[in-house]
Amino acid sequence: MHHHGGVLKPYSLSSALAWSPDWVFLLGCVALLLLYGAGAVRLWRRGDRWPAGRVIAWVAGLATVVLTTCTGVNDYGMVLFSAHMLQHMVLSMLSPILLLLGAPITLTLRALHPAGKGRRGVRELVVALLHSRYVRVISHPAFTIPLFVASLYGLYFTPLFDTLMSSRTGHIAMMVxxxxxxxxxxxxxxxxxxxxxxxxxxMRILELFMGMPFHAFFGVAVMMASNLLVDTFAHPPAGLGVNTLDDQKIAGGITWAFGEIPTALVLIALVFQWANSEERQARRRDRAAERDGDAELVAYNAYLASLEARSQGGAPRAAAAAVQPVDGP
Incomplete structure (x- = not known):
């Protein structure tokens, strides 16, 4: 077990938020922040739009990673199931949503200059990767939903968790x-x-809801368990005064409750995106109408007028036409 401070103080908000950096995550987040900032600045200097909201989302996403890996939460996460579960939930269901709302791939593609003709630069490599079969497979719902589910059940209901937790490298690998x-x-x-x-x-909303029941069920299973699921947390430091089974119930409760947060966040984001895309389509139609002088509208009005004429005096004439012999051979 590694602890930065040696002895853990009893669990409290101040000790949970105490600074205790995990250098892998701290340096990673600082690097990502600087790279993203450089990209956004390059776009703004060029006079291109890059919404501030995306920058805020990216910074907030990185902040959630730092708060779960570089504070006391990380130290408690080594000895308390509830603290570990909080880390797991934030890193797998809150940080990713915020980071994705920052649109890092779009920023990368727009900030990098295309390489010269016939050459392959970083931008070309990113594009090639996005189009690769590998990325097609790992981003397909038939892969991501089982992976999401297996990351819960396969980790905590098998000896894998205890194996990973026994080393610092394993712990970092698990967080990543x-x-x-x-x-x-x-x-x-x-x-x-x-x-x-x-x-x-x-489809996106369906994909979101396909993973969630498994998630909720897992949380309930942990809350209801009458024995300890993992050995790692069987003997917390006596100074913490923690009942391990109660702590496990809290861990299950955190998992169960957390399923709602990302669902709500994602739904709000999707509704906004949906409205925006509708608005964009309407704007596109407006622009098209300006270009072709409302030809579509004129054609539609003509069509309505023809329907009107047909319904007013057209019925008897149509009937008469139907009785007349067909000019045939």
């Missing part, structure tokens, strides 16, 4: 895995960034 699974799961659903799968809005 939570973040990665969340990113590939929500990527096609959030749909801000380009990707191989661009389902329509209804």
């Amino acid at each position: 895995h939570f973040l990665a699974v969340g990113l590939v799961f929500f990527w096609p659903i959030m749909g801000v960034d380009p990707g191989p799968h661009r389902p329509g809005y209804v």
